[in-house]
Amino acid sequence: MLNVQFPGLGIHFTINPVAFSIGSLTVRWYGVIIAVGFLLAFLYVMASCKKFNMDQDRLIDAVIVGIIGGIIGARAYYVIFDTSDQYLRNPISALYIWEGGLGIYGGIIGGLLCGALIAKLRKISVPAMLDLASLGFLIGQTIGRWGNFVNQEAFGRETTLPWGMVSENTSAIANGPVHPCFLYESLWCLLGFVLLHIFSRRFRRYDGQVFLCYLIWYGVGRFFIEGLRTDSLITPVLPLRVSQVVAVITVLTGIALLIVFRGRTSLTGCGSPKVMALNAVADEVPEELIDDDTSTIFDADASEGAPDGTVQEEPVSASSEDTAEETEKS
Numbered sequence: 001m002l003n004v005q006f007p008g009l010g011i012h013f014t015i016n017p018v019a020f021s022i023g024s025l026t027v028r029w030y031g032v033i034i035a036v037g038f039l040l041a042f043l044y045v046m047a048s049c050k051k052f053n054m055d056q057d058r059l060i061d062a063v064i065v066g067i068i069g070g071i072i073g074a075r076a077y078y079v080i081f082d083t084s085d086q087y088l089r090n091p092i093s094a095l096y097i098w099e100g101g102l103g104i105y106g107g108i109i110g111g112l113l114c115g116a117l118i119a120k121l122r123k124i125s126v127p128a129m130l131d132l133a134s135l136g137f138l139i140g141q142t143i144g145r146w147g148n149f150v151n152q153e154a155f156g157r158e159t160t161l162p163w164g165m166v167s168e169n170t171s172a173i174a175n176g177p178v179h180p181c182f183l184y185e186s187l188w189c190l191l192g193f194v195l196l197h198i199f200s201r202r203f204r205r206y207d208g209q210v211f212l213c214y215l216i217w218y219g220v221g222r223f224f225i226e227g228l229r230t231d232s233l234i235t236p237v238l239p240l241r242v243s244q245v246v247a248v249i250t251v252l253t254g255i256a257l258l259i260v261f262r263g264r265t266s267l268t269g270c271g272s273p274k275v276m277a278l279n280a281v282a283d284e285v286p287e288e289l290i291d292d293d294t295s296t297i298f299d300a301d302a303s304e305g306a307p308d309g310t311v312q313e314e315p316v317s318a319s320s321e322d323t324a325e326e327t328e329k330s
Contacts, residue, residue: 002152002169007177008162017150030147037143038067041136051201052132052269058122062129066115073110077103081233081242103233105246108137125268127208131200134214138193141185141218148182156181156228179228188221204271206264215254223247 004013019029042063049056078101079087079094087094112133119129148154152169156179164177196217200210223244226232232241265275 029150033147037140041139062118069114070107070111074102074107077106131210141189145186219247219251
């Protein structure tokens with residue numbers, strides 16, 4: 001049992017990290033909360049398939065493999081950057097994922113790589129899938145961080161702010177209340193989800209744009225929140241926090257690609273009504289807005305055509321039909 005207090009707010013909790021036990025099997029709240037986060041993210045993604053013009057059955061394949069890749073990536077990230085020698089002394093313990101030790105960036109990287117690979121094989125637009133996946137990530141991260149609260153981990157240094165937190169775990173490294181970093185990140189991801197959800201429905205101009213915004217949003221928040229924590233993984237070469245280094249790289253990458261693709265209007269699903277109209281009637285798109293396909297980082301294979309694997313035919317304008325009729329009459 002853990003006694004958690006927010007003295008400045010007059011709030012006190014008694015938390016049992018164990019949800020329930022069945023014989024020798026112990027189920028912890030951390031795992032339950034992570035599972036709930038996955039489930040809510042999955043339900044949102046499935047409900048949004050039609051908006052993004054994706055086939056549910058094909059996307060489920062990518063999601064399942066992405067989840068597996070995310071778990072493997074999260075554990076590998078933590079093990080690689082762990083500064084202790086526990087995994088050298090007992091390598092098999094790297095598989096003991098139930099004992100804790102997951103790196104969110106590793107989970108994101110592993111999940112995206114594996115999910116994108118299956119999406120490509122199943123002929124799903126990879127950029128559009130990345131947009132939808134990033135929204136699902138934000139849901140999972142919003143919920144999942146409360147698993148850190150139950151375990152009383154991932155907190156920050158001492159603070160005099162009224163929402164400072166105290167527990168048995170914080171008292172081991174601090175003499176007073178500490179920053180509840182899990183709460184900061186949960187709220188940051190929740191706000192990011194709301195904003196990017198609205199953006200994806202009303203303002204998205206090309207497939208992949210929401211994903212790039214996600215990289216910037218999460219990277220900025222994680223950089224500052226990680227600076228408050230006391231349990232950060234450190235790079236093996238320089239005394240730098242791994243998550244902050246990765247955050248800087250993702251933010252700069254996201255900004256650079258947004259600039260590179262600023263003129264794109266290659267959209268296959270929901271987004272800006274104007275851009276949706278431009279894509280639906282391709283022969284009426286003004287020349288200055290037509291994408292010349294010189295940048296292919298976020299382009300699906302042209303041979304794939306529609307997300308369901310069929311090749312869509314370009315609509316024939318009414319003026320073209322009239323011209324044909326006049327020719328026949330003459």
